[in-house]
Amino acid sequence: MKLSDLKVGESALVTKVEGKGAIHRRLLSMGILPGTVIRMVRISPLGDPIAYEIRGVFISLRRDEAKYIEVEKIVPLNLVPPGERVRVILVDGGPGFMRNLSEMGITPGKMVEILRGCCPMSVRTELGVFQVGMGIASRVFVR
Amino acid sequence: MLIALAGNPNTGKSTIFNALTGAHQHIGNWPGVTVEKKEGHVEFEGESIKIVDLPGTYSLTSYSLEELIARNFIIEEMPDVVIDVVDATNLERNLYLFTELLELTGKIVIALNMFDEARRKYKINVKRMREILGLPVIPTVAIKGHGIKELLQESLHGNFAPKGMEYPDDVERRIQKLLKVLEKYKVKNPRWHAIKLIENDGEVIKKIQSIGARDAIHLAEHLRHEIEDIYGDDIETLFASFRYSFAHGLFHEVAEPINVGGVTLTDMIDHVVAHKIFGIPIFLVIMYLAFNFVFEVAAPFQDAIDLIFNGKDIAGGGHINGLIDISYNWMASFMPNWLASFINHGMLRGLGAVLTFTPIIMLLFLILSVLEDSGYLARVAFLMDRLMRKIGLEGRGIISIMLGFGCNVPAIMSTRALRNERERKLSIALNPLIPCGARIQVFAFITSIFFVSHKAVVLWSLLLLSMVVVALVGFVYSRTIFKGRAEPFVMELPPYRLPTIKGLGVHMWEKSEGFLRKAGTIIIGAAGIIWLFAALPWGVEYGSQASYIGQIANFLAPLGHAFGLTPEALISLFFGFFAKEVVIDTFTVLFGTKSAMLASMTALQAYSFLVFLLFYTPCVATLATVYQETRSWKFVLFVVLEGFLLAIFFSFLVYQVGTLLGVGG
Missing domain, CATH: 3.40.50.300 (P-loop containing nucleotide triphosphate hydrolases)
Incomplete structure (x- = not known):
C-alpha cells in the first residue's frame, strides 16, 4: 500500500521510496528509507497535507509526495488486543534495547502471544512468559 | 581564520x-x-x-x-x-x-x-x-x-582526528577503485568527488566531465550499477541508507532514551491548533489578534511621527508647525524658496513617510518572529497549504496575503518566510493587488460621500473584487510566468518552543534596519521627484491645475474620460502614488467641500475611480520594498504595469458597462 493510504494513528514500515530527482532525494534525506517506521499523526483540516511521525520528528507531506512511498502496515505491540498471536517485524531501538528484548524471545520473525493487555502487558514467547512495559511494547512492531 | x-x-x-x-x-x-x-x-x-x-x-x-x-x-x-x-x-x-x-x-x-x-x-x-x-x-x-x-x-x-564514516566493504572497495583514477586528475577532495560520482550527482558529473576525466565517469557508472545490483535498490536510496545507518548507530551508541511513548506537549497543542474543525478558525483568530496588535500598537507611534514632521491643524483654524514647517521657514531665510521647499516639502516629507512605516515594520517582524520561533508558522503552512496551492503558493503564503490588508510593505517583506524563490516572487507580484489599510481608508472616505446609503455594499464589493483578482491572477501566474519545477514540500513541524526576548529583538532590528537604509533612500528620492512635478513651474500653487502634474492631468483628461476619471481624480491618483491615504488630502484640498466633490463626479465615476485606485501602481514605499526584496528594477516595472493594466481593464469595464446600463448617471 501507499503511505497516503494510512489512517490516523496507524503505523507502517517503508518498503520502497519511489519518485525521481528532488522529491526522491528530499524524502531520503528526511530519513524516509526502506525499513523506517512511520506513523500517521493527523490530516490537515482541508484534507491535505498529512503529518507523519518519522524518527521522532513530525513531518508534513502532501498526498502527492506520500504516494511515492510504498509501505506495509504494522502495529505496535501495545495496541494488539489480548488473545492474539502476532509475528514480530521490527524492534525499534539501539543495540542494548534489542539485546534485552531478544533475551525475552522478542526478535524479528518470532511469534508472540498476548496474554494480558495492560498494565504491564504480559506475553508468551518461545522462551516463556514475560511482562513488558507499555513504553517498550510501543517500540516493538508486529503484524 | x-x-x-x-x-x-x-x-x-x-x-x-x-x-x-x-x-x-x-x-x-x-x-x-x-x-x-x-x-x-x-x-x-x-x-x-x-x-x-x-x-x-x-x-x-x-x-x-x-x-x-x-x-x-x-x-x-x-x-x-x-x-x-x-x-x-x-x-x-x-x-x-x-x-x-x-x-x-x-x-x-x-x-x-x-x-x-x-x-x-x-x-x-x-x-x-x-x-x-x-x-x-x-x-x-x-x-x-x-x-x-x-x-x-x-x-x-580543538583536536581533529576524524574517524570517518564506514561504508560496507563491497562499497568501500569500489570507492577506492574510483579514487585511484580520480587522483590522476588532481581534483581537490577526491574521496568526496568519487562518492558523488558513484551517487550520480549531476553537478559533480558535469564538473568531472569539464576536466576531461571520461574514464572516471565511465568507471563510476559501472561501479554504480554493480552496487545497485548487489543491494537491489537504486543508488540514491542505498547511499542515504548507508549514511542513515551510521547516524542511527551513532545515535543509539551515545543517546539513551529517558521517556518513550506518552503524549508530548507539542502533540497536545497540535491536537487543538491543527484540529479538523477548530484549526482554521483558531488560525483566523490568531491572525486577527496579531494584526490588531501590530496596527493598534503602531498607530500612536505613527501619529506621533506624523505630528512631529507635519504639525497639526487646530480645530478652530490655525496650524501648529511641524518639523517640516520649522525647517522650511528657517532655510527659506537664507536660501531660495524653491530650494527650501524642495528640501523640506519634498525630501524631508519623504523621510517622515519612511519613519512612519518603521513602527509597523518592527512590530510586524516581532509578531512574525513569535509565530516562526514558536513553531506555529509551520502549522499555518500545514493548515492552509491546500488552499494556497491553488494559486501556486505553499501554505505560508497566506501570511503575506493577510498582512497585505494592513500594509503591503511589511507584507512583501514577510514573503521571506517562503523557502522557494519562485513562490516568493509570485507572492510579491500578487501582494500589491491586495488593498492595504491606506486604500481601505480612501474607500471609506469616498463611499461615505458618494454612497451614503450603500457604504457597506460598495466596500465589500471592492474587497471581493480584489480577492477574486488575486485568486485568478495567482492561478494564471503560477501556470505561466511563475511556473517552475514543483519543489518538494516536505516540511518539518518542529516542537513548540517559547520564543526568547533576545532572539526577537535581534530579528526585529535586523529586518527594520534593512528597510530603513535601502527602501528609505528610494522613498526619499521619489518624494523629491513628486515634489518637482507638483510644485513646478515655480510659483504655481502646489499640485494645482497649473503645475506640471495638473498639466499632465489635463492632457490625459480625454483618455481618463473613458474610465470616468476627472482631471481632479487623476491628480489625486498621482499623489496617491506617494502614499495612498494622500488621495483623501488631495480631494479635500482640490474641492474644499463635500458638495463640490459630489458635483464633480457621478456615483458611477466615483466607483470607477475606486476600482482604479484598488489596482493601479503600488505606492512608492511598496515599490521600494519590492526592489529591496528582489534586487530587480525589471520586477518593479512588472508590478507597476500589472497594476495599471488591471486598473485600466476593470475601471473601463465598470464605467462602460455602468454607462450602458445607465447606472448612477
Missing part, C-alpha cells in the same frame, strides 16, 4: 551565529540569487575570525539551491573549521547532514544545540561521542549563550 556554520533548518543556527558575532554582522545575498547570506566577525584570543552562516539544509545534494551554495562554499572557500549545528533533541536526523559534511572536511566542530531540552528526552554521552567521532563535540544552549565560547576555543585549538 574562516569558520562556516552548517546545519539543518530549525536548529537554532542563526541564534548561534548571532551569539558568536554579536552586532558585527553583515546581511547580503549569495551571488546571483535571493538566498540570504550572513557574514560576521569576531575577535577571539587575539585571532580575527570571519564567520559565514551557510543556508540551513537537510543534506548536500545538487537538487536545491541552498544545498549547492552550502557545499560549494565548503569546497571552494575551504573554511578552516565547519561548525555543524545539530539539534540535540532530534539527533538522528541531524547526524545525517553531519555524515555528508564529514566527506567534505575533517575539521568539524559539532554543536549539540538545545542540549537542555534534549536532556529531558535522552541521556547524551558527549564524551563517548567525541571518542567515536574523533572530533570536538560541544553541548550548547544558544539562546542562553551557553557553550558559545567553547565553540570558538575548540575551533582554534
Whole structure:
C-alpha cells in the first residue's frame, strides 16, 4: 500500500521510496528509507497535507509526495488486543534495547502471544512468559 | 581564520551565529540569487575570525539551491573549521547532514544545540561521542549563550582526528577503485568527488566531465550499477541508507532514551491548533489578534511621527508647525524658496513617510518572529497549504496575503518566510493587488460621500473584487510566468518552543534596519521627484491645475474620460502614488467641500475611480520594498504595469458597462 493510504494513528514500515530527482532525494534525506517506521499523526483540516511521525520528528507531506512511498502496515505491540498471536517485524531501538528484548524471545520473525493487555502487558514467547512495559511494547512492531 | 556554520533548518543556527558575532554582522545575498547570506566577525584570543552562516539544509545534494551554495562554499572557500549545528533533541536526523559534511572536511566542530531540552528526552554521552567521532563535540544552549565560547576555543585549538564514516566493504572497495583514477586528475577532495560520482550527482558529473576525466565517469557508472545490483535498490536510496545507518548507530551508541511513548506537549497543542474543525478558525483568530496588535500598537507611534514632521491643524483654524514647517521657514531665510521647499516639502516629507512605516515594520517582524520561533508558522503552512496551492503558493503564503490588508510593505517583506524563490516572487507580484489599510481608508472616505446609503455594499464589493483578482491572477501566474519545477514540500513541524526576548529583538532590528537604509533612500528620492512635478513651474500653487502634474492631468483628461476619471481624480491618483491615504488630502484640498466633490463626479465615476485606485501602481514605499526584496528594477516595472493594466481593464469595464446600463448617471 501507499503511505497516503494510512489512517490516523496507524503505523507502517517503508518498503520502497519511489519518485525521481528532488522529491526522491528530499524524502531520503528526511530519513524516509526502506525499513523506517512511520506513523500517521493527523490530516490537515482541508484534507491535505498529512503529518507523519518519522524518527521522532513530525513531518508534513502532501498526498502527492506520500504516494511515492510504498509501505506495509504494522502495529505496535501495545495496541494488539489480548488473545492474539502476532509475528514480530521490527524492534525499534539501539543495540542494548534489542539485546534485552531478544533475551525475552522478542526478535524479528518470532511469534508472540498476548496474554494480558495492560498494565504491564504480559506475553508468551518461545522462551516463556514475560511482562513488558507499555513504553517498550510501543517500540516493538508486529503484524 | 574562516569558520562556516552548517546545519539543518530549525536548529537554532542563526541564534548561534548571532551569539558568536554579536552586532558585527553583515546581511547580503549569495551571488546571483535571493538566498540570504550572513557574514560576521569576531575577535577571539587575539585571532580575527570571519564567520559565514551557510543556508540551513537537510543534506548536500545538487537538487536545491541552498544545498549547492552550502557545499560549494565548503569546497571552494575551504573554511578552516565547519561548525555543524545539530539539534540535540532530534539527533538522528541531524547526524545525517553531519555524515555528508564529514566527506567534505575533517575539521568539524559539532554543536549539540538545545542540549537542555534534549536532556529531558535522552541521556547524551558527549564524551563517548567525541571518542567515536574523533572530533570536538560541544553541548550548547544558544539562546542562553551557553557553550558559545567553547565553540570558538575548540575551533582554534580543538583536536581533529576524524574517524570517518564506514561504508560496507563491497562499497568501500569500489570507492577506492574510483579514487585511484580520480587522483590522476588532481581534483581537490577526491574521496568526496568519487562518492558523488558513484551517487550520480549531476553537478559533480558535469564538473568531472569539464576536466576531461571520461574514464572516471565511465568507471563510476559501472561501479554504480554493480552496487545497485548487489543491494537491489537504486543508488540514491542505498547511499542515504548507508549514511542513515551510521547516524542511527551513532545515535543509539551515545543517546539513551529517558521517556518513550506518552503524549508530548507539542502533540497536545497540535491536537487543538491543527484540529479538523477548530484549526482554521483558531488560525483566523490568531491572525486577527496579531494584526490588531501590530496596527493598534503602531498607530500612536505613527501619529506621533506624523505630528512631529507635519504639525497639526487646530480645530478652530490655525496650524501648529511641524518639523517640516520649522525647517522650511528657517532655510527659506537664507536660501531660495524653491530650494527650501524642495528640501523640506519634498525630501524631508519623504523621510517622515519612511519613519512612519518603521513602527509597523518592527512590530510586524516581532509578531512574525513569535509565530516562526514558536513553531506555529509551520502549522499555518500545514493548515492552509491546500488552499494556497491553488494559486501556486505553499501554505505560508497566506501570511503575506493577510498582512497585505494592513500594509503591503511589511507584507512583501514577510514573503521571506517562503523557502522557494519562485513562490516568493509570485507572492510579491500578487501582494500589491491586495488593498492595504491606506486604500481601505480612501474607500471609506469616498463611499461615505458618494454612497451614503450603500457604504457597506460598495466596500465589500471592492474587497471581493480584489480577492477574486488575486485568486485568478495567482492561478494564471503560477501556470505561466511563475511556473517552475514543483519543489518538494516536505516540511518539518518542529516542537513548540517559547520564543526568547533576545532572539526577537535581534530579528526585529535586523529586518527594520534593512528597510530603513535601502527602501528609505528610494522613498526619499521619489518624494523629491513628486515634489518637482507638483510644485513646478515655480510659483504655481502646489499640485494645482497649473503645475506640471495638473498639466499632465489635463492632457490625459480625454483618455481618463473613458474610465470616468476627472482631471481632479487623476491628480489625486498621482499623489496617491506617494502614499495612498494622500488621495483623501488631495480631494479635500482640490474641492474644499463635500458638495463640490459630489458635483464633480457621478456615483458611477466615483466607483470607477475606486476600482482604479484598488489596482493601479503600488505606492512608492511598496515599490521600494519590492526592489529591496528582489534586487530587480525589471520586477518593479512588472508590478507597476500589472497594476495599471488591471486598473485600466476593470475601471473601463465598470464605467462602460455602468454607462450602458445607465447606472448612477
